[in-house]
Amino acid sequence: MTPGGHTPSVAVWKFASCDGCQLSILDCEEELLALATTVRMAHFTEMSSAEVEGPYDLSLVEGSITTAADAARIREVRQASRRLVTIGACATAGGIQGLRNFAAAGQYAGTVYAHPEYLVSLETSTPIADHVAVDFELHGCPVDRRQLLEVITAFVAGRRPAVPGHSVCQQCKERGNVCVLVAHGTPCLGPVTRTGCGALCPAVGRGCFGCFGPAATTNTAALSAGLVAEGSSPLDVARLFRTFNAGAPAFRDEADARGGAVPVSLRTQTRQGGRR
Amino acid sequence: MxxxxxxxxxxxxxxxxxxxxxxxxxxxxxxxxxxxxxxxxxxxxxxxxxxxxxxxxxxxxxxxxxxxxxxxxxxxxxxxxxxxxxxxxxxxxxxxxxxxxxxxxxxxxxxxxxxxxxxxxxxxxxxxxxxxxxxxxxxxxxxxxxxxxxxxxxxxxxxxxxxxxxxxxxxxxxxxxxxxxxxxxxxxxxxxxxxxxxxxxxxxxxxxxxxxxxxxxxxxxxxxxxxxxxxxxxAMGRSLDTDDLPGLLARNLEHPRWDEVAARCLACGNCTSVCPTCFCSDVRDTTDVTGEVRRTRTWASCFDLDHSYLHGNAVRSSTRARYRQWMTHKLSTWWDQFGMSGCVGCGRCITWCPVGIDLTEEAAAIRASDGTFGPGSTAAGAPTGSARVAP
Incomplete structure (x- = not known):
């Protein structure tokens, strides 16, 4: 309950996405019962088919806008929501499906689907904030369940969420991870990526994939120059930036600067004789 | 014995x-x-x-x-x-x-x-x-x-x-x-x-x-x-000329070298994390779903935008301002504050900087064109040190 005694209602909405972010709520196993008594889940189809009509105190929105119908639906969601929080790379940056923004119209659909003529979709995948006002953006692919709980509990308590904007590097050092970039020469996006995942990949010797998108301040050009100096090709570097958060401005512009506007994945497929 | x-x-x-x-x-x-x-x-x-x-x-x-x-x-x-x-x-x-x-x-x-x-x-x-x-x-x-x-x-x-x-x-x-x-x-x-x-x-x-x-x-x-x-x-890999080093940095706060290093700096905070003397911390109160309040103190970095957040804005919004704050604190204002150097010469910030920024090199570059960039001066038309991209 909020300090005022009212149990806030929460609605979870899906747009173009894989459901992984909203499943992070169900992943809060230990806290789930307490959460269920703190807020009223009014609309959450991954959990229950029961639906309560709006308005809702808090809407958690997953997914990007890829159809005209969804572009209209997000406005309805906004109207029915006191607070609207976007969760995940799709909702905050357009997601992996945002790669089509860098290709010619229909290029991806023609590569992936046998009968693209059955598809009805927009030519772009865009973040929610391009369409409606957003009160808070929670990044990640998927979002971190602890951060998601923090956002919900901060909302209930009426305080700002404690979600830092600094780099993954600082979490690596907190954990005692040895830097894979400096000690192994492994390309890593950690220095320009927002913390939140717990520095998962460097903890197992992998470079950061940038799942949480750009940190609050970034210098992607200097990191790219360093990676190229260590032996990565500009195309390799462009590919690093062009994944789940390809549409986030800092990553988008850096990939453009290193690899041009053609989507790296399509170009590779074509070069390798992939299906057209 | x-x-x-x-x-x-x-x-x-x-x-x-x-x-x-x-x-x-x-x-x-x-x-x-x-x-x-x-x-x-x-x-x-x-x-x-x-x-x-x-x-x-x-x-x-x-x-x-x-x-x-x-x-x-x-x-x-x-x-x-x-x-x-x-x-x-x-x-x-x-x-x-x-x-x-x-x-x-x-x-x-x-x-x-x-x-x-x-x-x-x-x-x-x-x-x-x-x-x-x-x-x-x-x-x-x-x-x-x-x-x-x-x-x-x-x-x-x-x-x-x-x-x-x-x-x-x-x-x-x-x-x-x-x-x-x-x-x-x-x-x-x-x-x-x-x-x-x-x-x-x-x-x-x-x-x-x-x-x-x-x-x-x-x-x-x-x-x-x-x-x-x-x-x-x-066999030391580096050296740092400490002769009047606090004064050198204090009178070169507008040196163009700060712009050059900012162009290379990732503001990732690795230097502060590996530094054995960086002591800044952030204290946050959070609530959990049961309403329990927890106050947690974590390492913080002056390279974070949030670190200088005051009444609605970050005071040091540019990387230039943040790098300058870090280096001048280590080598200059630490003396004013604590009566000693904040740097012990371990070299961690040099090795573990992902783009290899070297504070001994930065200090040497400022020393090489000392004295013309004090507070109130303008960097326009001033000689610049040697630019260096990533190693």
Whole structure:
């Protein structure tokens, strides 16, 4: 309950996405019962088919806008929501499906689907904030369940969420991870990526994939120059930036600067004789 | 046995020392090889120490190589200092909850047994002394820090193999251990065999040492130590001209070099995380789903945008402002604030910067065109230092 005694209602909405972010709520196993008594889940189809009509105190929105119908639906969601929080790379940056923004119209659909003529979709995948006002953006692919709980509990308590904007590097050092970039020469996006995942990949010797998108301040050009100096090709570097958060401005512009506007994945497929 | 007596043990004796400290209730910790670096870790005996390992360090670069060298301490410091042992990266300050209408507040005790550090380096002891001046300073001493610090037993080892980023001789913190230790070792390996010279720095160090089988050091062995230290002084990978360094930086706050370094700086905060003296922390209160409140203190970095957030805005919004804040604090304003240098010359910020920014090079570049860029001056038309992109 909020300090005022009212149990806030929460609605979870899906747009173009894989459901992984909203499943992070169900992943809060230990806290789930307490959460269920703190807020009223009014609309959450991954959990229950029961639906309560709006308005809702808090809407958690997953997914990007890829159809005209969804572009209209997000406005309805906004109207029915006191607070609207976007969760995940799709909702905050357009997601992996945002790669089509860098290709010619229909290029991806023609590569992936046998009968693209059955598809009805927009030519772009865009973040929610391009369409409606957003009160808070929670990044990640998927979002971190602890951060998601923090956002919900901060909302209930009426305080700002404690979600830092600094780099993954600082979490690596907190954990005692040895830097894979400096000690192994492994390309890593950690220095320009927002913390939140717990520095998962460097903890197992992998470079950061940038799942949480750009940190609050970034210098992607200097990191790219360093990676190229260590032996990565500009195309390799462009590919690093062009994944789940390809549409986030800092990553988008850096990939453009290193690899041009053609989507790296399509170009590779074509070069390798992939299906057209 | 007095503090000034130098005695000799072999590696069986060192193993015995580690065992004796464990028997005395300490948790032995020391350098271990993990994930391609030498880092602090729990040790059971000399078998866990990085025998035969050497490091290759340069700006933004670190690699370990192994040889049949019998020595345990033939390397320079790795990424993690002993700072985390006395000033943990994440600390719960207190938690509070409501019970029967009343607020219950609980402070966690300082966790764990006292630690015995085997194989700290002289620059690391110097760093602890710097932290003492910040976190252990009455009347605002940090009780958790003080407890961990006071009860830790410190065994330092003279530095024989400085790394490519080391400049402790410039900062007066090495390569010889001068003070701040319970026991100090010098590792020798020559025709007379592999052995350690041992000195006690405290009464409790002398007590632990007196229980071990030792023999007095010979004059030749004391001479060998001097030779070893002289070679180490000559092998520093970097140097920093400290002549009026605080004044130099204070009168060059508008030097164009700050713009050049900002163009390379990632503002990722690696330098502050690996620095053994960076002490900034962030204190946040959070609630959980049951309404329990928790106050947590975590390491913070002056390279974070949030770090300078004041009444609605970040005061140091540019990377230029943040890099300048960090470097001038380390080398200049630390003197004003704490009466000492904030830099001990360990070189970690150089090696572990992902793009290899080197503060000794930055300071040298500013010194090369000193004096024309004080507060109020304009950088327009001024000569610029040599630009350098990533290494």
């Amino acid at each position: 007095g503090h000034d007596d130098v005695v000799v043990i072999d590696d069986v004796g060192l193993d015995g020392l580690i065992g004796a400290l464990r028997e005395a209730g300490f948790e032995p910790a020391g350098p271990v090889v993990r994930d391609g670096a030498i880092v602090p870790g729990a040790i059971r005996g000399v078998g866990d120490l990085p025998r035969g390992w050497h490091d290759r360090q340069a700006p933004g670069h670190y690699r370990l190589v192994h040889s049949d060298d019998r020595r345990y301490f033939a390397w320079a410091v790795g990424p993690a200092s002993w700072k985390a042992a006395v000033f943990p990266p994440v600390q719960e300050v207190w938690r509070a909850w409501e019970r029967d209408g009343a607020l219950v507040v609980s402070e966690p005790p300082v966790a764990g047994a006292p630690m015995a550090v085997i194989g700290a380096r002289p620059c690391e002891l110097a760093a602890l002394a710097v932290l003492d001046g910040v976190l252990g300073r009455p009347p605002v001493a940090d009780p958790g820090y003080e407890t961990r610090r006071e009860r830790a037993f410190l065994v330092v080892v003279d530095c024989a193999e400085p790394g490519g980023s080391c400049f402790c001789t410039s900062m007066g913190t090495g390569p010889a251990a001068a003070d701040g230790f319970d026991l100090a070792l010098t590792e020798l390996d020559d025709e007379a065999g592999h052995r350690f010279l041992v000195r006690a720095g405290t009464d409790r160090g002398a007590r632990v040492l007196s229980a071990l089988a030792t023999r007095p050091a010979t004059d030749a062995e004391l001479g060998a130590r001097e030779d070893l230290l002289e070679r180490a002084r000559a």
